[in-house]
Amino acid sequence: MSEEILVSTLPEFDVLYSDFVKKDERNGYEGFIVEPSSLKEFALSARDRWGYDYLSSVTAVDYFPDQFEVVYHIYRSLGGGALVIKVQIPREDPKVDSLYAIYPGSEFQEREVYDMFGIVFTDHPDLRRILMWEGFEGWPLRKDWKEPYYEEEFKPYASRWPNGVAERIEDKNPFGDNVQYPKGFNPETWIPSGEDALYMGLKRPDKLDGVDSEYVVVNLGPQHPSTHGVFRMAALIDGENVVDLKPVMGYLHRNHEKLGERNTFLQIMPFTDRLDYINSMSNNFGYALAVEKLMGIKPPERAEYIRVIMAELSRIQSHFVAAGFLLNDLGAFFTPSLYALKERELILEVFEAVSGSRMMCNYFRFGGVVRDLPEGLFETIRQLAFNRLPRKIDEIDEFLTGNEIVTTRCIGVGVLTADQAIALSTTGPILRASGVPYDIRRADPYSIYDRFDFDVVVRYHGDIFDRYLVRIEEMRQSVKIIQQALTQMPEGPIFEGKSQYQVKVPAGESYGRVEGPRGELGYYVVSNGQANPWRYHVRSPSFINLTSLREMCKNEKIADVIAILGATDIVLGEVDR
């Protein structure tokens, strides 16, 4: 009992550390404001003394024209709610201490904040742009930065109605004139300086083996079939062994967050589909939760059940794809992955019937879902959950798990220990395969997950094989949840009242997170009471899981890097946003 209290309560940090911590007392805000000079000290004691060992999200908000605020969400890997801390810094010459030494998982996220806001993290080991290209001028998420096709601050744009005449934006703004270059910059002759920084940043240890050979840098990607999109890994190799590796990303960057801040709250919903495009149901779920939290509403019972069923179906099809395509990366070209896609197809048909689209579902609304299950769909889902899926999961399991090629190539490869996995902020199957039984559905339950009986799947070797096994077993657990949900689902409305296109969202901040198939998918939303969010941030699991890629790949063979990346199961739409 006493342990339970210890885990679930948030210490009164403002009293304990009254010198440099105060409560965030703005209306609708939570957490603590920490003095910039004491951030490291506070983070260290939060981690070592109070057990907040898992840094989930780092982001910033531009409270134009006053200040920047860097926002950290830290959790205990044992479970429980968030410790939200904020650091306020001036907009001129913004600097804040890097938490890399305390939470190495902050590496990419701090780089992202630097890239988007120009906030400098002192003592960061490798502070370079991460999503934008080297040499890009400006800080895109600052409120005074305008994108090339800028029309107005907020949607809806006045030119559309009542006197709208269609025009193509590229006619008004022809290609070639729509990019801002720094002074004296000539794209024809420019050589990216960041490349040097990238290659120089690869750590070259002293040669010990006495062989007179050189380290070689190999770029895997951006166009490479194993990367599942456009993604690059700069690997430093010694013979066949990887000595160091850095991922390079941003090729698919669309500045989803800036788009979100131009949109109204509802308009963001279909855009979330395009993050992790394999999984739009989970994406919708997280965003709906964040905004519902702000609005203080809850969907009716039936809608909750439908949401859970859809989210779990989504997890199953995503894991099918992950398991199937892992085999692709191991060289079993497409046969297993097509068997997996076959099952996915049946699930996508369910999505299409209920939401109108197979992959871009746009199915959740604030306070419910778009439509009830159409006639006959309940039976289809029942058939899937009680008949086909359990059978097929077993089949895939039998087909692949004992296979020698799978076992020899996966067991003991790409190992991440539990401590590393927590420190590097990995989530989802990767974290659980390393022996950390952390699943948000249990650790910090949302929606109605506390009603279902399921196991948090955990494995202890932290290698590719365990990640694969975790996914297979998680599919079984999801089937179990769907079976329970189908039996318990009540009749009733799927939406309270009438769905509104202009929702009233009170001022404040909220962080909604769900356990997506790839891990913790979080949405940090700040509202100032207007029709558009002031800040909209996606904590994307694929992106943050890549922080650990280097650790996983070190001292492995270059051929295994492909398999390791495959088992990380990234979706580039979500990595680059």
Place this chain on the structure above:
Amino acid sequence: MAITGLIKGLGITLKHFIETYTVDLKDGKKRYNTPEGIKERSSADTKGIFTVQYPFEKVPVPEAFRYIPFLVFDESESGEKDIRCTSCGICAKVCPPQCIWITRSVNPETGKPVPKPAKFFIDIDICMNCGLCAEFCPFEAIRMDHDYEISSFNRFDHHIYDLDKLLKPAKYYAKIHPKQYAEEEAARIEKEAKKAAAKATKPA
């Protein structure tokens, strides 16, 4: 050794391979190019070949399916087009990528707005098929189409749909969204009956 796993894996592939033929032999011709065949191939018990040979066969789309939106018009008895849209602008406001452009009609004599669209454009290159416009139109005037075969050779000439291209009769709407159409008709008739009843009681 590595051999057993390989043989097992190949065995499974072989099983699938043989299954396609046994299922084909059992089901005969009706498995392909027939609606039942397609239905069978997308059911939970399906075995054998799974793929649907587009464009020779097409998977039927569910009613909720959404593609590019279209505007609904009712046909009056004299055959005139009665556009349902009142150019209220809600769809243009709710559209996430802002690809709907509407010019409201104006009475040339009084200069007052008339609730009809003079011009209506949807840039289908930008439309993300989200369905929000159809979801929030208060006059059941804009609905999502099921026609997904709209590729063309030149996007500059064909991809901004205007009123001509967007207008489709209510009959078509009833055909592709039968359930939704029936519900809306029922609601409309009930509303009209209520109105009539209210009118009937008023003078008394």
